[in-house]
Amino acid sequence: MRLTTGSILAAAILAMSSSVAHADVTLSVLIDTNPESIATLDVLTKAYKEKRPDVSFDVEQRAGGSEGDNIVKTRLATGEMADVFQYNSGSLFLALKPEKTLADLSDLKSEAGVRDIFRKVVTGADGKVRGMPFGPAMGGGIFYNRKIYADLGLQVPKTWAEFMANNEKIKAAGKVALAQTYGDTWTSQLFVLADFYNVQQQAPNFAADYTANKAKYATTPAAMQGFGHLEEVFKAKISNPDFGAAKFNDGLRMVATGEAAHYPMLTFGIGTIQQNYPDNLKDLGFFAQPGEDATKNGLTIWMPAALYVPANSKNVAEAKKFIDWVGTKEACELMAKAVPSGPYLIKDCNLPKDIPQAVADMLPYFEKDGGTAPALEFLSPIKGPALEQITVEVGSGIRSAKDAAALYDQDVQKQAKQLGLPNW
Amino acid sequence: MTRTKSPYPYWFLLPAAVIFTVLFLVPTLASFWFSLTRWDLFSVEFIGIENYRQFFREPFLIQGLFNTVVYAVLTSATKTVLGLLLAVLLTSGLWGQGFLRTLMFFPVLVSTIGVGITFTVLMHPTRGIINVALATIGIHGPGWLTDPALALYSVVLVDVWKGIGLATVIYIAGLASISPEYYEAARIDGATRTQLFFRVTVPLVKPATVTVVTLSLIGGLRSFDLIWAMTRGGPGFSSDVLASVIYKQYQAGFYGLSTAGNVILFALIAVIIVPLTLWFNRKEVEL
Numbered sequence: 001m002r003l004t005t006g007s008i009l010a011a012a013i014l015a016m017s018s019s020v021a022h023a024d025v026t027l028s029v030l031i032d033t034n035p036e037s038i039a040t041l042d043v044l045t046k047a048y049k050e051k052r053p054d055v056s057f058d059v060e061q062r063a064g065g066s067e068g069d070n071i072v073k074t075r076l077a078t079g080e081m082a083d084v085f086q087y088n089s090g091s092l093f094l095a096l097k098p099e100k101t102l103a104d105l106s107d108l109k110s111e112a113g114v115r116d117i118f119r120k121v122v123t124g125a126d127g128k129v130r131g132m133p134f135g136p137a138m139g140g141g142i143f144y145n146r147k148i149y150a151d152l153g154l155q156v157p158k159t160w161a162e163f164m165a166n167n168e169k170i171k172a173a174g175k176v177a178l179a180q181t182y183g184d185t186w187t188s189q190l191f192v193l194a195d196f197y198n199v200q201q202q203a204p205n206f207a208a209d210y211t212a213n214k215a216k217y218a219t220t221p222a223a224m225q226g227f228g229h230l231e232e233v234f235k236a237k238i239s240n241p242d243f244g245a246a247k248f249n250d251g252l253r254m255v256a257t258g259e260a261a262h263y264p265m266l267t268f269g270i271g272t273i274q275q276n277y278p279d280n281l282k283d284l285g286f287f288a289q290p291g292e293d294a295t296k297n298g299l300t301i302w303m304p305a306a307l308y309v310p311a312n313s314k315n316v317a318e319a320k321k322f323i324d325w326v327g328t329k330e331a332c333e334l335m336a337k338a339v340p341s342g343p344y345l346i347k348d349c350n351l352p353k354d355i356p357q358a359v360a361d362m363l364p365y366f367e368k369d370g371g372t373a374p375a376l377e378f379l380s381p382i383k384g385p386a387l388e389q390i391t392v393e394v395g396s397g398i399r400s401a402k403d404a405a406a407l408y409d410q411d412v413q414k415q416a417k418q419l420g421l422p423n424w
Numbered sequence: 425m426t427r428t429k430s431p432y433p434y435w436f437l438l439p440a441a442v443i444f445t446v447l448f449l450v451p452t453l454a455s456f457w458f459s460l461t462r463w464d465l466f467s468v469e470f471i472g473i474e475n476y477r478q479f480f481r482e483p484f485l486i487q488g489l490f491n492t493v494v495y496a497v498l499t500s501a502t503k504t505v506l507g508l509l510l511a512v513l514l515t516s517g518l519w520g521q522g523f524l525r526t527l528m529f530f531p532v533l534v535s536t537i538g539v540g541i542t543f544t545v546l547m548h549p550t551r552g553i554i555n556v557a558l559a560t561i562g563i564h565g566p567g568w569l570t571d572p573a574l575a576l577y578s579v580v581l582v583d584v585w586k587g588i589g590l591a592t593v594i595y596i597a598g599l600a601s602i603s604p605e606y607y608e609a610a611r612i613d614g615a616t617r618t619q620l621f622f623r624v625t626v627p628l629v630k631p632a633t634v635t636v637v638t639l640s641l642i643g644g645l646r647s648f649d650l651i652w653a654m655t656r657g658g659p660g661f662s663s664d665v666l667a668s669v670i671y672k673q674y675q676a677g678f679y680g681l682s683t684a685g686n687v688i689l690f691a692l693i694a695v696i697i698v699p700l701t702l703w704f705n706r707k708e709v710e711l
Contacts, residue, residue: 066675073677077465095677097466182570185658242550244570244659385676386484393660398572407483414478414678418464 025318028058030075030082032068036271036339037086037305040135043338044326051325055318058082065186066385069095076101081310083319086134089121089303090378093131095419098124103309103316105130110327110346118345121303121378131306132327135335136342138302139267139362140194140375141288143252146357148175148261149285156287158294160229167238170261178233179260180243180395181251188391190264191233191289192226197300197373198291199223207379213416213423217405225291227401227408230394244396249276256280264289266302270341270358286358288365299365301372304345381419384411459684464677475684484661485669491576492665492692495583495651496644502584503640504633507591512625514592515599525596529589536586540653543582544569547654572662575655579663583650587643591636598632599625634704638697645693666692 029045031037038061045057060082062071069092075081076096087093096102105111106129111119114133122131142163144156152173157163167177181187199206202222209215210223217223233239240246240260249272255263256277263269267286274281288299307326309319325331332349340355343366351359365371377383390408393399399407416424459476462469479485514525531539546552547568555565568578606624615623626633648667651657657664657672670685 069677070675073465095464097464100466182659185656242548242570244567245544245548245550385672385678389484389658389660392658396570396572396659398660398662410481410483414676414681417478418462418678420462420469 024054024056025315026056026058027084027315027319027322028060028082030060030062030072030085032064032086032305033061034064034268034271035275036135036268036341039271039338040335041086043334044331047331047334048322048325055322072096076310079310079312081313083313083315084307084309084322086305086307089118089131089133089306090375091381091383092377093122093306094124094381098130098308099126099128101311102130103311103313103320104128105132105309105320105323108132108320108324108327110324113329113347114327115345115347117374118303118306121374122306122308131308132323133304133345134307134326135304136339136344137304137366138342139286139288139365139372140190140300140302141264141267141286141362142194143255143263143265143269143358144285144287145255145258145261145283146285147258147283156285157290158297159292160290162294163290164232164236167233167236167262171236171238176240176254176260177238177262178240179246179251179254179263180233180239181246181248181263182243182392182395183245183247183250185388185392187248187251187265188230188395189388190266191229191395192387192391193375193377194264194266194289194300195226195229195291196376197288197298198225198296199376200373201291201293201296201298207376210376211380211382211421213421216409218402218409224401224405227391227394227404230391230404231397231401234395234397253277256284258283267342267358267362270356271339274341274356281356281358284356284358286361298368298370299362299372300375301366302375303378381421382412382415384408384415386411455683455686458680459687461680463680463683465679468680471680475681476688478681479673479684479688482669484664485666487661488664488666488669489692491663492645492667495576495580495647495665496641496696498577498580499583499587499644499647500637500640502580503588503591504636506584507588507595507636508626508629508633510588510592511595511599512621515596525593528592531586532589534586536649537653539582539586540650543578544654547578569655570659572659575659576663579651579654582654583644583647586650587640591640594636594639595629595632598629602628638701638704641700642693642697645696646689 029041031041041059045059049055049057062068072081072085072087073096087096102124110132111129114129118133119129123129148154148170149156152169154166154169155162157166170177199220199222203215203220206215206220206223215223217227240254246254248269251260251263251265252269252273253276254260256273257280270281270284273284288297290297307323309316309323313319327346329346329349332344332346336344336349336351340351341359342362343351351363387408390399390404390411394401394404413424458468460470460472462471462474482488510528514521514528518524546554549555549565549567549570552565552568554568558565566574569575602625606628607620610620610624646667647665648671651663651665651668652671655663657668666685666689670682670689673682673685
């Protein structure tokens with residue numbers, strides 16, 4: 001009894017003493033298990049708690065990949081979602097039916113400071129912005145081992161032909177030219193997905209036509225190229241002998257330590273290398289996936305994930321305040337210091353001076369006008385779920401590139417129909 | 425013939441009936457409904473039999489169906505034959521018989537996912553202990569799980585290793601229930617050992633055979649966990665079975681489509697198992 005009276009009294013005093021009359025809140029947050037996400041959220045919550053001691057955070061982690069998609073969709077649909085959650089932008093964001101499930105964030109002050117290229121990929125069909133960038137933009141391209149390049153006197157390739165010529169030289173020197181890791185099937189998609197900058201150079205309307213069911217992979221030679229590259233790489237026999245069983249972490253280890261010269265991957269691998277092979281970080285370089293024409297060399301980029309607030313959260317107001325702060329330059333620079341693996345999407349938010357070599361290799365593409373293009377999943381809501389199995393088939397010599405492109409065209413139909421797109 | 429009246433009052437059945445209805449009947453009926461819709465968890469749209477059409481258009485479905493049947497028949501047949509032989513061996517008064525029986529049964533107790541992950545490591549094409557051992561005697565081992573022509577059969581092998589203990593135990597019980605008098609009589613008639621096995625043991629152990637075949641066939645048809653842990657249906661689609669195709673639709677968020685797949689799996693199992701059971705039962709009456 002005494003305790004109760006005491007606590008009521010304490011609460012009353014607290015309420016009176018605090019000029020802004022709000023009680024203590026706990027915001028629940030759901031993020032994935034990627035070390036970069038955890039590090040990012042950690043600096044954000046620590047700094048925010050100093051500003052707002054009455055707010056505390058209850059952080060929960062979830063699996064990534066398609067299992068993570070399932071968790072997020074199920075929890076949103078059943079009303080069990082955390083007050084703030086992190087999830088992909090682009091086509092996966094649209095699959096959440098944001099107009100129904102997510103809170104509108106377009107009235108937040110800091111949204112004005114978010115780059116337009118990002119605002120577009122977290123905008124629902126109703127034109128309202130619903131997410132705040134969380135983490136840096138990523139590039140999809142090819143990691144290379146700078147030591148091997150220096151030893152063999154190789155140049156960073158600007159065309160696919162130059163790239164394959166380098167591979168032959170590396171193979172002739174008795175080294176593994178290319179790390180492939182089909183034990184984690186998603187890693188097999190890179191040659192197709194990261195080729196999109198090159199696709200756009202040759203077929204500028206592909207994304208729109210593809211969404212409208214007018215253009216197909218199988219009938220667009222520029223889009224077919226990615227599948228062709230996989231076939232070519234298999235035939236050239238330049239990959240590690242255990243490519244069918246090796247995993248993502250094996251690939252990162254191989255290219256960082258010089259077991260292999262190249263590894264096609266997204267730049268978010270830099271964080272893992274920094275953590276697991278810090279001594280090899282300086283040997284790690286990066287270049288965009290080369291296309292046909294050396295004068296049109298550029299990088300396919302991925303937008304970072306975003307933080308969202310579910311529409312039916314009990315703490316929408318407090319959650320929005322937190323997210324508003326995450327969008328400030330101050331918060332962004334904290335993130336950039338913790339995870340400097342790519343450029344951030346808040347205007348005037350700068351990376352620290354001391355960045356890994358692979359990040360330094362990536363920045364010139366961003367600085368050049370037209371040096372980057374967003375990946376297809378940020379321009380079209382359609383991504384077929386079986387792509388990673390199909391690319392494993394092509395890369396393992398089970399299916400030809402031509403067949404694979406046609407099969408993938410069939411696969412995307414399901415997604416288009418599920419989204420209720422016109423013309424499908 | 426009149427039905428014998430149950431000695432229990434109806435309200436005695438109520439708790440079981442409620443549980444059965446809520447946990448089995450309602451979801452089963454609901455899944456028939458959802459299989460006719462385009463369902464993304466947020467909204468449901470009735471689309472008739474479109475999901476079934478789509479499911480049968482899945483390019484990997486035919487391969488998946490074929491693999492499912494191959495997988496079920498192979499594992500079931502191997503478990504039945506080897507299980508019986510092992511049971512005969514382990515009831516023949518062998519030295520250390522009890523210990524060997526325990527050893528035989530042990531893999532059944534281990535988690536399937538654990539077995540799958542362990543064998544994935546053992547079957548690694550370059551670093552796995554199987555190929556390393558083969559290399560020491562000069563054999564270049566295949567990519568057990570990475571060669572598309574081999575992956576499914578490697579999983580079958582592991583499934584048999586894991587499941588054979590159960591088949592053996594069922595057969596041991598079956599053998600124990602055969603009266604020794606049959607064997608005596610046959611021996612007096614001058615039956616050889618082979619004749620004893622084929623003319624006495626095999627026909628009389630039939631109830632055990634029915635159990636082993638039915639259980640392992642159903643298990644094989646709906647097998648998922650071992651395949652998922654070892655190959656995820658890969659490389660590509662080469663070891664996909666019906667259950668893994670369904671799971672991938674579910675993961676991709678096509679909830680209506682994957683429900684339709686489950687209804688098809690349900691039908692497939694029924695189509696195979698019901699006639700099989702009827703056939704077994706008829707034979708039993710004839711005997």
